[in-house]
Amino acid sequence: MRLLIYMAWEDLRIRYSRSWLGALWAFLSPLLTVLILCYVFWAGYRNPPVGEIPFVLWFTAGYVPWLFISDGIAGGTRCFTEYAVLICKQRFPAQVLPKVRLLSSFIIHCFFLLILLIVRYALLPDTPVRFFHLLYFETAVFLYLLGAGYLLGTLQIFLPDLSDMVGILLQLLFWITPVLWQESGEMRERIGWMLAGNPVRYLVQGFRMSLLPGDGRLPVRSTLLFWSFTGMQLLAGSFLFSRFSPSFADEM
Amino acid sequence: MDNRIEVQGLTKTYHLYRKKSHRIRGLLLREEYLAREFEALRGISFTVAEGECVGIIGLNGSGKSTLLKILSGVTSPTEGSVRIRGEVEALLELGAGFRPEDTGIKNVERQLMLRGLQKEERRRRMSGILAFAEIGDFAFQPVRTYSTGMFVRLAFAAALSIEPEILLIDEALSVGDVFFQEKCFRRIRALSGKATVLMVSHDLASISRFCSRTLLLNGGVLVYDGDTKDAIAEYYRIRQGTMPCTERKNKVEMPVWDEPMRIPEAGSLSGAGQIRITAYSWQVNGAAFREEVMQDDRIRVTLSVQTEEPTDCLITGFQVLDKRGMEVFGETNLTSGNGRFSTQLRKGESLISFCFSWPELREGDYFMTLGIGTGPEVLCQIEQCWVNQAVHFVNSTSGRLIYGLFNRKMEEFQIISMEADKNE
Numbered sequence: 001m002r003l004l005i006y007m008a009w010e011d012l013r014i015r016y017s018r019s020w021l022g023a024l025w026a027f028l029s030p031l032l033t034v035l036i037l038c039y040v041f042w043a044g045y046r047n048p049p050v051g052e053i054p055f056v057l058w059f060t061a062g063y064v065p066w067l068f069i070s071d072g073i074a075g076g077t078r079c080f081t082e083y084a085v086l087i088c089k090q091r092f093p094a095q096v097l098p099k100v101r102l103l104s105s106f107i108i109h110c111f112f113l114l115i116l117l118i119v120r121y122a123l124l125p126d127t128p129v130r131f132f133h134l135l136y137f138e139t140a141v142f143l144y145l146l147g148a149g150y151l152l153g154t155l156q157i158f159l160p161d162l163s164d165m166v167g168i169l170l171q172l173l174f175w176i177t178p179v180l181w182q183e184s185g186e187m188r189e190r191i192g193w194m195l196a197g198n199p200v201r202y203l204v205q206g207f208r209m210s211l212l213p214g215d216g217r218l219p220v221r222s223t224l225l226f227w228s229f230t231g232m233q234l235l236a237g238s239f240l241f242s243r244f245s246p247s248f249a250d251e252m
Numbered sequence: 253m254d255n256r257i258e259v260q261g262l263t264k265t266y267h268l269y270r271k272k273s274h275r276i277r278g279l280l281l282r283e284e285y286l287a288r289e290f291e292a293l294r295g296i297s298f299t300v301a302e303g304e305c306v307g308i309i310g311l312n313g314s315g316k317s318t319l320l321k322i323l324s325g326v327t328s329p330t331e332g333s334v335r336i337r338g339e340v341e342a343l344l345e346l347g348a349g350f351r352p353e354d355t356g357i358k359n360v361e362r363q364l365m366l367r368g369l370q371k372e373e374r375r376r377r378m379s380g381i382l383a384f385a386e387i388g389d390f391a392f393q394p395v396r397t398y399s400t401g402m403f404v405r406l407a408f409a410a411a412l413s414i415e416p417e418i419l420l421i422d423e424a425l426s427v428g429d430v431f432f433q434e435k436c437f438r439r440i441r442a443l444s445g446k447a448t449v450l451m452v453s454h455d456l457a458s459i460s461r462f463c464s465r466t467l468l469l470n471g472g473v474l475v476y477d478g479d480t481k482d483a484i485a486e487y488y489r490i491r492q493g494t495m496p497c498t499e500r501k502n503k504v505e506m507p508v509w510d511e512p513m514r515i516p517e518a519g520s521l522s523g524a525g526q527i528r529i530t531a532y533s534w535q536v537n538g539a540a541f542r543e544e545v546m547q548d549d550r551i552r553v554t555l556s557v558q559t560e561e562p563t564d565c566l567i568t569g570f571q572v573l574d575k576r577g578m579e580v581f582g583e584t585n586l587t588s589g590n591g592r593f594s595t596q597l598r599k600g601e602s603l604i605s606f607c608f609s610w611p612e613l614r615e616g617d618y619f620m621t622l623g624i625g626t627g628p629e630v631l632c633q634i635e636q637c638w639v640n641q642a643v644h645f646v647n648s649t650s651g652r653l654i655y656g657l658f659n660r661k662m663e664e665f666q667i668i669s670m671e672a673d674k675n676e
Binding site for chain 1: 324
């Protein structure tokens, strides 16, 4: 456990160790992205507020979990290959690496969540945050990303092209997930199953549900679909990992 | 004493694919026929007791490193079992996991952290490591600014600071400067009393220095397990390719030569075998088969040689090795004669003899290997027939102290006082 926390910190530090501001960039660059996007859509396109919620808040509440998810998936995919030295040249428990990656993404995520909560309380001081919901959806993100880390990380060793493919898939995922755009009632009627089948949508909408006022009931259909997807992913990931991890050193 | 390492029937098979796509097909569809199997290790079994120091030698690709990788738990065997009792530290690659951007301290800290040491323990180890590495303030600089020597020092210090019960070393000792190497040797020797050490090396001298027992691997098979000196002799024989041996009638007396000659032991021969050394003899200051030698003694070697094909470019040479298998000196007719000596060999039986004087050397046991080859140059010759460790010599120095392998006399010496004379 101590090793896990230490390695997560190291992971963060190393990712940004070449620059002067160091790990600060981990926070600075998404922060600037949020500011730019908000400015463009608020001042430029003059997006109307969503219900009584200002657009900036509505967007940020979805963008913060999205950042965590995309960072977690991209990082999880490379978790074994980037630590190839540890696996090939030392005796090292490879199973901690997806967790290390997840934890280092989580540290950044915590920082954003904190800012998000502050902004949210400043803009909507009257309605309470649904902390139970937040805890539930954080757990859901964790399990979703953990499964993805084991699955994609193991596959990456045998398919080096995977990390590039994942990069493109994340782009796609960003646009088919209502992070920047809003679902209309008509869309839900027409392609409701497709929307419900996207586990990332479930998480992004879940975060909005926890933080913003509105209906607080979990949608049954997408909850079931999300957990069956996440469960299968975890099973497949741990199966592949346990099947192939003894030969990791031979493959890298 | 208890066995620390027990290896039973260890086999490691790698699958080699000609194309990348074949590997994916092999993985997904289990089309095993696309793979070419390569057995890096085949049915290896041995045990190592507590406190033993065992060397592992073999030609390139004989499976030494694979064996260490399996023992260290980095990779798993295809078949067979490995039982290890105790904490293992493996030095598979010096400074693996060091990040060039980080300072020396930070890197060492990480190594210690990865081994799960507590804070107090880490602090204690850290000061010991820095003292051992002797790199001064460079410890606070990024590792990428280090010289190779400094890097090696720090990496080694970090690895040796962990006091494991089982230490596995792969080829790590052959780097670094001599003084630091010596220091590492001492450290390992201190360790080897308590710890079980397994070392892979091409440096046979250091193997024979540490290990009384040595495993010799050839093509993934354990071909010898026992006394280091014999393992090294066996290693040389494998390196030169074993010669097809024909049974010869044991004739000690040669017709044209009135001295008795020795028939080489079948096992000591190696080489291509078109020209064969059928018998040999030697004299020290005229005394046949004497083994005691001293500086400036005159040594004459006679070889009886048999060939079916005449040659114009015969190379005859000898090499003297110390008991650790280290090559000390040697010479060939080609290089010492500058073309003065004839290199023609006629068909049939011939006698070759040469003479040299014994140099100043540290006392001890030495072995002479005799060899015949053909070719225009020593470095591109075909080794025809080598008699490995044909002659045993015991060198004595009659009480004179040799400070190294040999001495070199001072040629000038004076003392000049730099103090001003008080009377002037």
